[in-house]
Amino acid sequence: MTELLQYAFPESQSFAVNMFKGQINPSQVFPFPSVMNEEQTQFLQELVPPVSKFFEEVNDPAKNDSLEKVEDSTMESLKEMGAFGLQVPQDLGGVGLTNTQYARLVEIVGQHDLGVGITLGAHQSIGFKGILLVGSPAQKEKYLPKLATGETLAAFCLTEPASGSDAASIKTLATLSPCGKHYILNGGKIWISNGGLAEIFTVFAKMPMMDEKTGQMKDKITAFIVERSFGGVTHGPPEKKMGIKASNTAEVYFENVPVPIENVLGEVGGGFKVAMAILNNGRFGMAAALSGTMKGVITQAVDHAANRVQFGSKIHTYGAIQEKLARMTMLQYVTESMAYMISGNMDSGSKDYHIEAAISKIFASEAAWEVTDECIQVMGGMGFMKGSGVERVMRDLRIFRIFEGTNDILRLFVALNGFQDAGKHLKSLQKALKNPLGNAGLLAGEITKRAKRTLCASWVVFNGQYGCIVMLFLLSIADEQFVLKRVADSAIDLYAMVVVLSRASRSLSQGHASAQHEKILCETWCIEAYDRIMKNVKDLKSSSTTQVFKNMKAISAAVVENGGIVAPHPLGF
Amino acid sequence: YIVTIRVKPDHSGVVTDGVKHSMNPFCEIAVEEAVKLKEKKFIKEVVAVSCGPTQVTETIRTALAMGCDRGIHVEVSGKDYEAMGPLQIAKIFAALAKKEEASLVILGKQAIDDDCNQTGQMTAALLDWPQGTFASEVTIDGEKVKVVREIDGGLETIKISMPAVLTADLRLNTPRYATLPNIMKAKKKKIANMKPADLGVDMVSRVEVLRVDEPPTRLAGVKVETVDDLVAKLKANGTI
Numbered sequence: 092m093t094e095l096l097q098y099a100f101p102e103s104q105s106f107a108v109n110m111f112k113g114q115i116n117p118s119q120v121f122p123f124p125s126v127m128n129e130e131q132t133q134f135l136q137e138l139v140p141p142v143s144k145f146f147e148e149v150n151d152p153a154k155n156d157s158l159e160k161v162e163d164s165t166m167e168s169l170k171e172m173g174a175f176g177l178q179v180p181q182d183l184g185g186v187g188l189t190n191t192q193y194a195r196l197v198e199i200v201g202q203h204d205l206g207v208g209i210t211l212g213a214h215q216s217i218g219f220k221g222i223l224l225v226g227s228p229a230q231k232e233k234y235l236p237k238l239a240t241g242e243t244l245a246a247f248c249l250t251e252p253a254s255g256s257d258a259a260s261i262k263t264l265a266t267l268s269p270c271g272k273h274y275i276l277n278g279g280k281i282w283i284s285n286g287g288l289a290e291i292f293t294v295f296a297k298m299p300m301m302d303e304k305t306g307q308m309k310d311k312i313t314a315f316i317v318e319r320s321f322g323g324v325t326h327g328p329p330e331k332k333m334g335i336k337a338s339n340t341a342e343v344y345f346e347n348v349p350v351p352i353e354n355v356l357g358e359v360g361g362g363f364k365v366a367m368a369i370l371n372n373g374r375f376g377m378a379a380a381l382s383g384t385m386k387g388v389i390t391q392a393v394d395h396a397a398n399r400v401q402f403g404s405k406i407h408t409y410g411a412i413q414e415k416l417a418r419m420t421m422l423q424y425v426t427e428s429m430a431y432m433i434s435g436n437m438d439s440g441s442k443d444y445h446i447e448a449a450i451s452k453i454f455a456s457e458a459a460w461e462v463t464d465e466c467i468q469v470m471g472g473m474g475f476m477k478g479s480g481v482e483r484v485m486r487d488l489r490i491f492r493i494f495e496g497t498n499d500i501l502r503l504f505v506a507l508n509g510f511q512d513a514g515k516h517l518k519s520l521q522k523a524l525k526n527p528l529g530n531a532g533l534l535a536g537e538i539t540k541r542a543k544r545t546l547c548a549s550w551v552v553f554n555g556q557y558g559c560i561v562m563l564f565l566l567s568i569a570d571e572q573f574v575l576k577r578v579a580d581s582a583i584d585l586y587a588m589v590v591v592l593s594r595a596s597r598s599l600s601q602g603h604a605s606a607q608h609e610k611i612l613c614e615t616w617c618i619e620a621y622d623r624i625m626k627n628v629k630d631l632k633s634s635s636t637t638q639v640f641k642n643m644k645a646i647s648a649a650v651v652e653n654g655g656i657v658a659p660h661p662l663g664f
Numbered sequence: 665y666i667v668t669i670r671v672k673p674d675h676s677g678v679v680t681d682g683v684k685h686s687m688n689p690f691c692e693i694a695v696e697e698a699v700k701l702k703e704k705k706f707i708k709e710v711v712a713v714s715c716g717p718t719q720v721t722e723t724i725r726t727a728l729a730m731g732c733d734r735g736i737h738v739e740v741s742g743k744d745y746e747a748m749g750p751l752q753i754a755k756i757f758a759a760l761a762k763k764e765e766a767s768l769v770i771l772g773k774q775a776i777d778d779d780c781n782q783t784g785q786m787t788a789a790l791l792d793w794p795q796g797t798f799a800s801e802v803t804i805d806g807e808k809v810k811v812v813r814e815i816d817g818g819l820e821t822i823k824i825s826m827p828a829v830l831t832a833d834l835r836l837n838t839p840r841y842a843t844l845p846n847i848m849k850a851k852k853k854k855i856a857n858m859k860p861a862d863l864g865v866d867m868v869s870r871v872e873v874l875r876v877d878e879p880p881t882r883l884a885g886v887k888v889e890t891v892d893d894l895v896a897k898l899k900a901n902g903t904i
Binding site: 177 | 726843845847
């Protein structure tokens, strides 16, 4: 866990980082970022129609799902289209898109076929992203051109049978050869997307290294660019999965693979940081893709609700359905707003977006699951049928709460990152709490008074409670993950509120036709988010919740000891 | 091409503001054929032309992304644009064909918004060039073009001399998808800008639109029991 927390940014402009310091820093969130110049906007507008057309007319998600692979002709067309090198610079054969432009295109992919989305994402969002981020000029020149055209595919190899969330504990070993020109790689990775297709692997392995401070040998992780052609690289059969069946997932084995020392990616011993940088950098893509997925299923749900007649009326006239459609719409609005706010911040040069990116991944994956589940519910029996296509989306979505950092781990990450400089900031916290509405003056734009008050009230209470939690931390109770989860949930809700306030304000000040609708979305979201934050904070103060946590611990211990349910059957047998 | 068409409140035409426009499908086929002929080395250069307001440059860029070498945007806007019809466009094309010394002018057989099916034919007439319309197959043979035409009775094969005007029908080819790298390359291709006056074309329309209405809503039918009833009803409403 300590290695996750190496993000000390003393002068951070990140909203989330400052939120945990008790300060409202609006520079990255107000106004809603608009980062593309005219040329970039025009270029992106030209790219959207052909990509949309391809996914509407050529790609067949149902076929890909039943074949459990992306159809060969589709893969060829995607390669020709340039879809495999969207963020590779143009002079190395890619399309050279910014994060915002990339987000807009993956939104289209997410809307139509998440299996294809993961095939593309495993390749460029994580598979060779390391080369883009920390590769040497020689490594970039050597590998990026073929990766951009899809001539070679890439895969990200971190997870092992005994190392998932605990990535730092990986056992794949790299030892320097006697001649000193190669590292010899030995080990096995599991659940590697594109594992059976890739030619180029970003592999993380441990190396015993001399720790300068202690003079002792310590295992440190190094990242390597490994080519299948080096020899010794084999893979297992495609895994049978619940969803994203079109995406190839396989075990990859490294047996005495000779990796030239020039193929070390980043610093020797700096592999963990490289892994985190890669995962961080790609996270916004998930929120963008899932906002597209939600858009698609909402259209289906609305189409059904607007046409289905029961008890003499169209079902969209019934409150139960109206609540579902409204909640689905709000969740999509928040996710979309987060995705483009983060991509906008990244394109503007921000380097400390890691908390926001984690928040967006947690939010997007859970929102998409909920929205798709409700879509099936609105559609009734039809939703359950294969022909409608929604059950496939549901199956495809389940993995998004698990991979790229489980949502459970990411919540701890969000909460603990906030605690980093805890002690130092107690003083500035007290100051901020004395004048909460003074901080509100920093919130520009046409946010309604009520929304402002709601935000500030949540702010004050969150930070007031935060102060108590900080003190608890200093008393070493912060190990309580029950507590951290609630802190993270509140942080997520706060960021979500800010993001929609910013977007709705922009629509209002730009006089969009939809501005009033967006205002209602924003206000409704904030009212409910506020209630959730208040409840979380209240829970953390109350003694009955403390008792509940204690009880849960006991319940868990009992069922673990018993290997299952403990209470005897009501019938006695 | 699913768009909800609405008649303007003043009944002068159809609402086009805010409606997503894209290349006419028969024109896509025409562009594809031209690019194919260039790829087979029968022609040297393909120039994409569109007449209209600023937005048409997007469509020209799509043509460039499909493989055309350069574009010409003939600016027509406002009242002239609303009144613009096949005759005006044919005059512009005839002037450009002469100016550029074109050997072929390839168009879609008709636009799917007004279904006029006149521009190609008028262009050929103004130029006094042979025409191969409703083409489902085009083969260049020296200085001549063999065109297989789709006609009501089936297929007709003709051989015409170049320079000529061709119009593309549905089965001529399947247009390629614009790839992202080609869209990127297209950004470097040039689009020249000019006005009809620069070509000596007068845009005055000889056609005046009096009124545009939606088709009348379909009235409910009436069921009749016997043939006699049917005849009686038809006589009553003046049909027979």
